[in-house]
Amino acid sequence: MNLSSKAEGGALVVSVHEARIDASVAIQFKDRMREETENAEGRVVLNLSEVDFIDSSGLGAIVAAMKQLGGENPLELAGLNENVDKVFRLTRMDTVFRIHATLEEAITE
């Protein structure tokens, strides 16, 4: 599971360099998120612009990552494509996460 992170504009940006977050990698995703965000201070932006598909297991893993981070480090999302956005909307998880249209928008506030 290829994830990278760097501090940008007062947030920690975690980018997912994978086309899919699905049931076969959900546990790895949670583990990698924990590693990448260990020293997070403030908000964390998950950059999904390279992700082309998530299923409900992938969604669950993103929710788990948000819960791991807790209230001190709110997890926000950026760069959702149409398929990914649909999963958040249909499950109403779009009401739970702050979702930015682009990474630029997420880091320039």
Add this chain to the structure above:
Amino acid sequence: MTNSQSDIHIELAGTPQEVRNALETLRQKLTAEEFAACNAGVLELVLAEVLNNVVEHALAGREDGQIVITCNYVEQCWNVEVRDNGAAMPDGQLPAGVMPDVDGAMEELPEGGFGWGLVRTLAEDIDYKRRASGHNALRFRVPD
């Protein structure tokens, strides 16, 4: 209907990695020119949820799990059948597919249970039969 007449026919073993491979195969077939305009993203999502459910529940703990998917595109609609050799649905009934509540406190948020809610939201005419041969046969339609 024989297999050779199906627009898409994919066979897989019952593991999460096989599900991923099957959906990538599906994606390649869907980007072929004749299906380029069809509702590929929704079909892929519904099949992902159905297949994950089969692997996690019907075929749980088995090493001889086999799944067969057929998809036919007829009149702006995907007609899909998924067969597997796993355990029957509990009470022979499909899951209700009620979306979990996401309005509670963060620590209470659900991390699962969305699969059949998504299937019921996106698919139509869902029909489940337990065959005498010991197979599950699930049919549904995904409109374009």
